[in-house]
Amino acid sequence: MGVVLVTGASAGFGAAIAAKFAENEWRVIAFARRAERLAQLTEYFGAGRVHTAAFDIRDEAALRAALAALPEDFRGIDVLVNNAGLALGTARAQDCDLVQWRQMIDTNITALVTLTRLLLPKLIERRGAIVNISSISGTHPYTGGNVYGGTKAFVTQFSANLRCDLHGTGVRVTNVEPGMAETEFTLVRTGGDRAASDKLYAGAHPITGRDIADTVWWVANLPPHLNVNRIEVMPVSQSPAGLQVARDALNQ
Ligand code: NDP
Ligand code: 8X3
Numbered sequence: 001m002g003v004v005l006v007t008g009a010s011a012g013f014g015a016a017i018a019a020k021f022a023e024n025e026w027r028v029i030a031f032a033r034r035a036e037r038l039a040q041l042t043e044y045f046g047a048g049r050v051h052t053a054a055f056d057i058r059d060e061a062a063l064r065a066a067l068a069a070l071p072e073d074f075r076g077i078d079v080l081v082n083n084a085g086l087a088l089g090t091a092r093a094q095d096c097d098l099v100q101w102r103q104m105i106d107t108n109i110t111a112l113v114t115l116t117r118l119l120l121p122k123l124i125e126r127r128g129a130i131v132n133i134s135s136i137s138g139t140h141p142y143t144g145g146n147v148y149g150g151t152k153a154f155v156t157q158f159s160a161n162l163r164c165d166l167h168g169t170g171v172r173v174t175n176v177e178p179g180m181a182e183t184e185f186t187l188v189r190t191g192g193d194r195a196a197s198d199k200l201y202a203g204a205h206p207i208t209g210r211d212i213a214d215t216v217w218w219v220a221n222l223p224p225h226l227n228v229n230r231i232e233v234m235p236v237s238q239s240p241a242g243l244q245v246a247r248d249a250l251n252q
Helices: 012-023 035-045 060-068 098-125 146-165 185-189 194-201 209-220
Strands: 003-007 027-032 050-054 079-082 129-133 172-178 230-233
Touching (some): 003 012, 003 098, 012 027, 012 035, 012 079, 012 209, 027 035, 035 050, 060 098, 079 098, 098 129, 098 146, 129 146, 146 172, 146 230, 172 209, 185 194, 209 230
Parallel strands (some): 003 027, 003 079, 027 050, 079 129
16 A cells, blocks of 8 residues: 555546555545546545645646645555546648647646656655656657647657656656557547547447556556566557558659
């Protein structure tokens, strides 16, 4: 039993991870923007088990204030799960919206490194663990992945580099790289297109939030001498596809 901080705990992986740890008697700090969703966690598990703070993780002042306001029982953070993140859009780079690109960079990279840096002294003091939720899109390129995949490649390399810097501290770092998972991810990515989301997942038996919660739980509860550096998880129905060739493109 310990204290886990989960970002993006109002939906998808984050909500499932928060519930998994709370069910198993950990104290859970749950961050996200939607207060009413976070309140469901507190209603179900009780305020002694789950502490919530609703704010935009891109807002550094709000993030610092949320950490400063943690109740005494929630201050000894053992595990940080950097999960909050999003993809926006599926267009090719040349057609993309810069505002959406910046929002992905600010959320998936800048907020993640900010929170990590703020918690490193505490995690070192407690020989804690960091679990970063990256993505297969950080390793396997695909059309329309552009900046989203770029942010996840950053997370994957940041996780690997953290392991080097934390050498000898006992702090564990794991990069989790899921493939297709049915959450609110595609609704967010498509600006609320329910039909597109349902079509993507239909018949694919995608990863569930519970699958990733079980993975994070396993990683966080391994004996302290073991570090899982990275873990790539796909549904059986998904596999990497090949390269593309634009024939005669240079002759046009
Ligand atoms: P969801 O959309 O279901 O959940 C995303 C979570 O991130 C929500 O709780 C959302 O909360 C939170 N969030 C987003 N932006 C912010 C913000 N600015 N401030 C605070 N919280 C924020 O998607 P998933 O559960 O699928 O995504 C979780 C992570 O998993 C992401 O990093 C995603 O990139 C990654 N991932 C997802 C995959 C998939 O196929 N679903 C596969 C691989 C990785 P709120 O809106 O309330 O702020
Ligand atoms: C989400 C998985 O393949 O849709 O990170 O980019 S993918």
